[in-house]
Amino acid sequence: MKSLYNYAFFDEGSKREIRRAILKSVCIPGYQTPFASREMPIARGWGTGGLQVTLSLIGRDDTLKVIDQGADESVNAVSIKKLVGSTTGVATTDRTAEATLIQSRHRIPELPLREDQILVLQVPIPEPLRAIEPSELATKRLHAEADYTGAWLMLFEELQRYGAYTTGSDHPVLVGGRYVMAPSPIPRFDNPKLDHSRALILLGAGREKKIYAVPPFTKVVSLAFDDRPLRVESFGEHSCRLCGATGVFLDEIPQEGGAVYQCNDTGYCLERLNTNHTSDGPA
Amino acid sequence: MTEPLPLLTVDHLTRRFGPGCARCLSPEPDLRKNYCTTCGTVHALNGVSLDVRPNEVVGVVGESGSGKSTLMKCLYFDQAATSGSVYLSAVGGGRENVLEASDQRRRQIRNTVLGMVYQNPADGLKMDFSALANIAEKLIAAGGRSVSSMEARAGELLGHVNLPLQRWKEAPRRFSGGMQQRVQIAKALSNRPPLLLLDEVTTGLDLSVQAKVLDLIRALKRELQVGMLLVSHDLGVIRMLADRTLVMLDGRVVEQGLTDQILEDPQHPYTQELVQSLL
Numbered sequence: 001m002k003s004l005y006n007y008a009f010f011d012e013g014s015k016r017e018i019r020r021a022i023l024k025s026v027c028i029p030g031y032q033t034p035f036a037s038r039e040m041p042i043a044r045g046w047g048t049g050g051l052q053v054t055l056s057l058i059g060r061d062d063t064l065k066v067i068d069q070g071a072d073e074s075v076n077a078v079s080i081k082k083l084v085g086s087t088t089g090v091a092t093t094d095r096t097a098e099a100t101l102i103q104s105r106h107r108i109p110e111l112p113l114r115e116d117q118i119l120v121l122q123v124p125i126p127e128p129l130r131a132i133e134p135s136e137l138a139t140k141r142l143h144a145e146a147d148y149t150g151a152w153l154m155l156f157e158e159l160q161r162y163g164a165y166t167t168g169s170d171h172p173v174l175v176g177g178r179y180v181m182a183p184s185p186i187p188r189f190d191n192p193k194l195d196h197s198r199a200l201i202l203l204g205a206g207r208e209k210k211i212y213a214v215p216p217f218t219k220v221v222s223l224a225f226d227d228r229p230l231r232v233e234s235f236g237e238h239s240c241r242l243c244g245a246t247g248v249f250l251d252e253i254p255q256e257g258g259a260v261y262q263c264n265d266t267g268y269c270l271e272r273l274n275t276n277h278t279s280d281g282p283a
Numbered sequence: 284m285t286e287p288l289p290l291l292t293v294d295h296l297t298r299r300f301g302p303g304c305a306r307c308l309s310p311e312p313d314l315r316k317n318y319c320t321t322c323g324t325v326h327a328l329n330g331v332s333l334d335v336r337p338n339e340v341v342g343v344v345g346e347s348g349s350g351k352s353t354l355m356k357c358l359y360f361d362q363a364a365t366s367g368s369v370y371l372s373a374v375g376g377g378r379e380n381v382l383e384a385s386d387q388r389r390r391q392i393r394n395t396v397l398g399m400v401y402q403n404p405a406d407g408l409k410m411d412f413s414a415l416a417n418i419a420e421k422l423i424a425a426g427g428r429s430v431s432s433m434e435a436r437a438g439e440l441l442g443h444v445n446l447p448l449q450r451w452k453e454a455p456r457r458f459s460g461g462m463q464q465r466v467q468i469a470k471a472l473s474n475r476p477p478l479l480l481l482d483e484v485t486t487g488l489d490l491s492v493q494a495k496v497l498d499l500i501r502a503l504k505r506e507l508q509v510g511m512l513l514v515s516h517d518l519g520v521i522r523m524l525a526d527r528t529l530v531m532l533d534g535r536v537v538e539q540g541l542t543d544q545i546l547e548d549p550q551h552p553y554t555q556e557l558v559q560s561l562l
Contacts, residue, residue: 132409145387146387147387149420149423149424152428153409153412153416153419153420153423156416156419156430156433157412159430160413160415160416160452161413225428225429225430226428226429226430227430227431228430
């Protein structure tokens with residue numbers, strides 16, 4: 001393939017620097033490794049952290065899947081796929097099982113990931129203590145001393161105010177018994193998927209210039225008080241109106257005459273529809 | 284040795300702002316107040332030694348800039364001391380200089396052995412978190428992970444300092460100064476520390492509120508048997524609360540003794556001036 005750009009957009013030196021940061025992150029699970037976030041042809045805050053991780057890792061044999069809030073076909077996902085595709089020529093897919101590299105904005109796919117897959121999450125705010133401590137110097141020190149009082153205090157205050165944990169997404173987790181980490185704004189529903197994940201999970205924050213990782217088979221525990229366990233989102237009796245799936249993360253679509261529900265993970269939904277259609281007819 | 288080990292022993296605590304020079308670091312330094320005219324170094328604390336015994340209130344008086352608050356901040360590890368040593372009977376049997384402890388260990392000491400009440404409540408409280416959460420902060424820091432037991436303990440303390448029940452879940456930003464100060468005291472007491480550090484706790488409060496806070500501190504002393512180091516520039520507060528008193532001037536302790544003795548028969552010219560200005 002002829003391209004005006006170097007393979008995967010970046011020069012080799014940049015890719016190497018980002019890979020070094022990734023390696024360090026894998027060595028220190030949950031630790032936010034600073035890196036020299038590059039200028040990208042998309043704006044910071046639109047997935048540049050994840051994109052830089054993806055570009056530094058992608059090889060000619062990879063198959064890429066990009067998800068934006070569960071969807072494969074949203075503008076952001078399509079743009080990122082096009083950029084990576086036109087600078088590398090690698091194949092893209094909507095099927096989770098086919099992908100070797102999955103870049104995702106704020107969801108972990110419903111289909112369990114495998115050892116030979118890498119999940120890249122885009123992160124807006126990598127610092128779980130930022131809301132309580134604005135100074136980077138101070139939060140670095142708190143991490144160094146493993147003082148996570150602030151993260152716990154925020155949860156305690158939620159319980160005082162609302163009687164329940166109200167973190168809609170980005171509920172902090174303890175990684176490998178050491179670092180408290182912001183899991184990117186994935187719903188609480190996806191937090192358990194981080195624990196002992198078979199796939200390597202990399203998190204990139206382009207604007208904040210941080211990369212961090214959950215290596216495969218790492219213990220990841222959502223913060224919760226002993227007598228107030230964390231509950232994930234529940235959808236009651238609802239199932240996907242398209243594929244009939246239950247026990248998955250559903251989108252609630254308000255409509256006249258009441259909301260309807262369907263799978264948030266469009267790739268998963270499509271896969272189920274196709275399978276059901278060929279084997280035993282429409283669900 | 285029948286005498287109990289002091290709760291707190293401070294030995295030649297020094298805090299300098301600046302490099303120091305041959306002239307101001309000599310045994311007989313020539314300083315203008317606490318300031319070296321040659322190198323510009325400020326000697327905020329210049330070899331301060333003191334101790335606090337169990338169930339004793341030690342007062343520290345002195346004018347603005349005499350080093351009172353710096354002393355408290357060094358003892359609570361808010362500031363790093365330049366030299367000297369501090370021993371706490373609750374840490375390592377009182378033989379470990381806590382100024383040399385690691386950051387993590389100091390944080391632990393701060394959260395379990397010491398309670399601090401700052402002059403400005405904003406220094407000691409998270410003003411936008413509920414009063415309950417403010418107290419829980421110290422419990423969480425000391426390893427508390429049970430919401431119901433932390434709520435119970437925080438409620439017990441807030442009741443103790445007479446904060447009305449309906450305001451427990453409100454943020455201290457919306458409290459009066461006296462109430463904020465009482466929340467701070469409750470927070471400082473949360474882990475039952477053997478030693479309380481009180482820095483100008485009544486300054487800026489009106490007289491009736493001052494009286495309430497002072498009553499509370501006196502009751503705490505009687506009921507909880509904690510030792511206290513009490514900084515104030517108000518001799519009335521010192522007279523009411525302190526068993527022993529130290530007088531600080533320009534970063535040094537210039538006189539110390541029983542409070543009555545200091546107030547009735549001051550020896551140092553500065554103390555005499557101080558006591559006279561009270562009368």
